[in-house]
Amino acid sequence: MGEQSSEPHKSDVRPLKIALLGCGVVGTEVVRLLVTHQADFAARVGVPLELAGIAVRRAGRRRDVPVDPDLFTTDAAALVRRGDIDLVIEVIGGIEPARSLILAALENGASVVTANKALLAEDGATLFAAAEKHGADLYYEASVGxxxxxxxxxxxxxxxxxVRRVLGIVNGTTNFVLDRMDTEGTGFSEALEEAQELGYAEADPTADVEGFDAAAKAAILAGLAFHTRVLASDVHREGITEVTAIDIESARAMGCVVKLLAIAELSADGSGVGVRVHPAMIPRDHPLASVREAYNAVFVESAAAGQLMFYGAGAGGAPTASAVLGDLVTVARNRVQSARGAAASTYAQLEVHPMGETLTRYHISLAVDDRAGVLASVAAAFSRQGVSIQTVRQEGRGEDAQLVVVTHQAADRALAATVNDLEELDSVREVTSVMRVEGLGDK
Amino acid sequence: MGEQSSEPHKSDVRPLKIALLGCGVVGTEVVRLLVTHQADFAARVGVPLELAGIAVRRAGRRRDVPVDPDLFTTDAAALVRRGDIDLVIEVIGGIEPARSLILAALENGASVVTANKALLAEDGATLFAAAEKHGADLYYEASVGxxxxxxxxxxxxxxxxxVRRVLGIVNGTTNFVLDRMDTEGTGFSEALEEAQELGYAEADPTADVEGFDAAAKAAILAGLAFHTRVLASDVHREGITEVTAIDIESARAMGCVVKLLAIAELSADGSGVGVRVHPAMIPRDHPLASVREAYNAVFVESAAAGQLMFYGAGAGGAPTASAVLGDLVTVARNRVQSARGAAASTYAQLEVHPMGETLTRYHISLAVDDRAGVLASVAAAFSRQGVSIQTVRQEGRGEDAQLVVVTHQAADRALAATVNDLEELDSVREVTSVMRVEGLGDK
Known part of the structure; x- marks a missing residue:
């Protein structure tokens, strides 16, 4: 790739040509940084990078990007097939046409950088196979966090x-909402409205608040951590729409905070993995508890390294563009030396265990009759399902009598069955709060 | 290593041969993990890894590692020159013989993984040039954090x-000592003794408490962050031996905690970098403030990504081995496909500014006479050096009268000169605490 001796960006070096698919919030920032720091990119890659085309949905729209307007095209399919494109950046999102475009790019020998978590978690295998077959790179740092x-x-x-366990706060919208509920005592709807006003939540917040976004990211993290193929549909998913002010208050009473966690963990015998997204209480002194507002963080427990945490801005145009461009530099360098980065590693092919078999622990608040024998009947409901109680405490008297139970670890199925049984007990007037507890250790 | 077909480690695949230099705490753990997870490494690299020799200082010592005793040799120089070694792991530490051995390994075409911060920060350029010349990789994740x-x-x-700024807690010993001083109110010597009893500090703690270890790491981080060559000797270095219980108490009074920080930052005009290690007060709500005991964390501020933090165990056999082996997998994969990872990037060659020119802010406590005109004379001392005061508050009366001053940002030289001037003032009985403040923003 060039005959030069010392300086990499002489005029006789062929630049690497980039096609950008999508020019929304992230794409605009990618263009701005590529153009502004052109010399830095050339120095870091070894050859100049040239933006050769930008595919957009609608032509003629006024765009605030410092490039030749002729670079814009509405024909993304033709752009990726042009034959002179070395690197393709996909920031359209969604399944189609993103998948077809990425596949066409790889077939044409281009390396691809994508931020598309939904596509990777639904059909990553097809994309990785195509990259492998055509000797190209497929990088996706921006897809999570x-x-x-x-x-x-x-x-x-x-x-x-x-790696033994990955615990992540990977959705900024829900973290913002839960943080507001915690710090201001507001209910879910009110906190969500505030998030929408501030631009942290979309008009249709379903993908975020129902945990779909986090589930796609959990699948990607689980696949990487355990060298196993995991799909978004393998992930047990519960959103935050049913988290109440009572749940938040119950968490506070036991020194915890409620977070929407994406969890991927090896089963105790190492035979499989559990992957799940749900709200959970974590102790306030856990490193993840201090992740405020719309920030993201991922906490990793591994055999030799111990505990690691990675923290930062999980979304937004500039942060996502930073991740995209970091990948771009790597795949461009690989291209210069005709090498490839690490391919998808799924050699372990562990089974994904169903949620019912996953070991969890529950925090349960019950409104109960304040009379002798209630605790005995409640305790019996737990023991019938083989669930062991770690702590139980009574709060209030008379009308306000509450039992708060924290269990030891048990199969999630047994814990769920216990809650059903409790709801049937005469002495239990209402199950007021049920939530899993994480970060207390395996007991 | 198995005759099966679809798997990448067929019997006709030549294994990659590894020479391990040093078999202390880290080396022992490297051997244990390499042997225990042999199949995983083969799957992740694509070919088996074979431990071909282990260089130790003393032969015949009983070692708790599960390998053929014949692998041990005291002739490290012969081992790296054997001709069949693909990968060399250097965990001896120190300048010599580590440097000569790494250079010999690279000259013989082997890729090298090292944890040697002192060597990299003193003479990294020589090593990187040799790696470049001989087309080999030189990886060093374990050298910092x-x-x-x-x-x-x-x-x-x-x-x-x-990247605009890197702020790191990169020395576990000093973080443990300062954490103990903060949480238990003990003095430096007492906290250091406790650290020594618990194995967090060495019998001769100089390298840690005087900041030499952190300065080497600061040089490495600064070089990477700013694409510039930085030596340990370029780093302004102050240790924690002069941090007093009064400093810790003063920090607490303003909602701060004292940490030994490694700081690398771009100057305001982008023309140079400042690199320094010194104790500093940081606000208790800063992400670095919650890094307790012997943990490490590095906080990065960059233009597009914003704020990032990386947290985990900064030392110890197993954590360091994890980093060494992560690098080993990468350089082994590169070897399999005859590629090289990213080389050292020093294209920017920014000037390293002297400490005196670096912008900092000071927290200064003064024991003063409790009479009219004192504040005026103190304020005049600041203004003579062109230093602007952000807050000043009086504490105590009469004999116990104290002035606590926090400045705006100013050249460190002007701040130091101000402290000298204050010591000369008749109305100032003693300068009781002087410390820089970080993490308050640039004002």
């Missing part, structure tokens, strides 16, 4: 270690 | 971004 380096540390830095 | 992925994120993930 925005600017936070996560993919690369999991795929490369921890490649000599054994 | 133990198991925490830092080198790779800075070198690769942020390659498309512009």
């Amino acid at each position: 925005g600017a936070i380096p996560l993919i690369r540390p999991l795929r490369e830095s921890l490649a000599g270690d054994r | 133990g198991a925490i992925p830092l080198i790779r994120p800075l070198r690769e993930s942020l390659a498309g971004d512009r």
Whole structure:
């Protein structure tokens, strides 16, 4: 790739040509940074990078990007097939046409950088197979945790270690909502409205608040951590719409805070993995508890490294563009030396265990009759399902009598069955709060 | 290593041969993990890894490692020159013989993984030039922050971004000592003794408490963040031996905690970098403030990504081995496909500014006479040096009268000169505490 001796960006060096698919919030920022720091990119890659085309949905729209307007095209399919494109950046999102465009790009020998979590978690295998077949790179740091380096540390830095558990706050919208509920005592709807006003939540917040976004990211993280193919549909998913002010208050009473966690963990015998997204209480002194507002963080427990945490802005145009461009530099360098980065590693092919078999622990608040024998009947309901109680405490008297139970670890199925049984007990007037507890250790 | 077909480690695949230099705490753990997870390494690299020799200082010592005793040799120089070695792991530490051995390994075409911060910060340029010349990889994730992925994120993930500042807690011993001083109110000597009893500090703690260890790491981080060659000797260094219980108490009074920080930052005009290690007060709500005991964390501010933090165990056999083996997998994969990872990037060659020119802010406590005109004379001392005061408050009366001053940002030289001037003032009985303040923003 060039005959030069010392300086990499002489005029006789062929630049690498980039096609950008999508020019929304992230794409605009990618263009701005590519143009502004052109010389830095050339120095870091070894050859100049040239923006050769930008595919957009609608032509003629006024765009605030400092490039030749002739670069814009509405024909993305023709752009990726042009034959002279070395690198393709996909920031359209969604399944189609993103998938077809990425596949066409790989077939044409281009390396691809994508931020598309939904596509990777639904059909990553097809994309990775195509990259493998055509000897191209497929990088996706921006798909999880925005600017936070996560993919690369999991795929490369921890490649000599054994990950046991990944616990992540990977959705900024829900973290913002839960943080507001915690700090201001507001209910879910009110906190969501505030998030929408501030631009942290979309007009249709379903993908975020129902946990779909986090589930796609959980699938990607689980696949990397355990060298196993995991789909978004493998992930047990519960959103935050049913989290109440009572739940938040119950968490506070036991020194915890409620977070929407994406969890991927090896089963105790190492035979399978559990992957799940749900709200959970975590102790306030856990490193994840201090992740405020719309920030993201991923906490990793591994055999040799111990506990690691990665923290930063999980979304937004500039942070996502930072991750995209970090990948772009790597795939461009690989291209210069005709090499490829680490391919998808799924050699372990562990079974994904159903949620019912996953070991969890529950925090349960019950409104009960304040009379002798109630505790005995409640305790019996737990023991019938083989669930062991760690602590139980009574709060209030008479009309306000509450029992608060925290269990030891048990199969989630047994815990759920226990809650059903409790609802049937005469002495239990209402199950007022049920939530899993994480970060207390395996007991 | 198995005759099966679809798997990449067929019997006709030549294994990659590894020479391990040093078999202390880290080396022992490296051997244990390599042997225990042999099949995983083969799957992740694509070919088996074979431990071909282990160089130790003393032969015949009983070692708790599960390998053929014939692998041990006291002739490290012969081992790296054997001709069949693909990968060399250097965990001896120190300048010599580590440097000569690494250079010999590279000259013989082997790729090298090292944890040697002192050597990299003193003479990294020679090593990188040799790696470049002989087409080999030189990886060093374990040199800073133990198991925490830092080198790779800075070198690769942020390659498309512009780092503005790196603030790190990169020495576990000093963080443990300062944490104990903060939580238990003990003095420096007492906290250091406790650290020594618990194995967090060495019998001769000089390298840690005087900041030499942190300065080497600061040089490495600064070089990566700013694409510039920085030596340990370029780093302004102050240790924690003069941090007093009064300093810790003063920090607490203003909602801060004292940490030994490694700081690398771009100057305001982008023309140079400042690199320094010294104790500083940081606000208790700063993410670095919650880094307790012997943990490490590095906080990065960059133009597009915003704020990132990386947290984990900064030392110890297993965490360091995790980082070494992550690098080993990468350089082994590169070897399999005859590629090289990113080389050292020093294209920017920014000037390293002297400490006196670096902008800092000071927290200064003064024992003063309690009479009219004192504040005026103190304020005049600041203004003579062109230093602007952000807040000043009086504490105590009469004999116990104290003035506590927090400045705006100013050149460190002007701040130091101000302290000298204050010591000469008749109305100032004693300058009781002087410390820089970080993490308050640039004002």
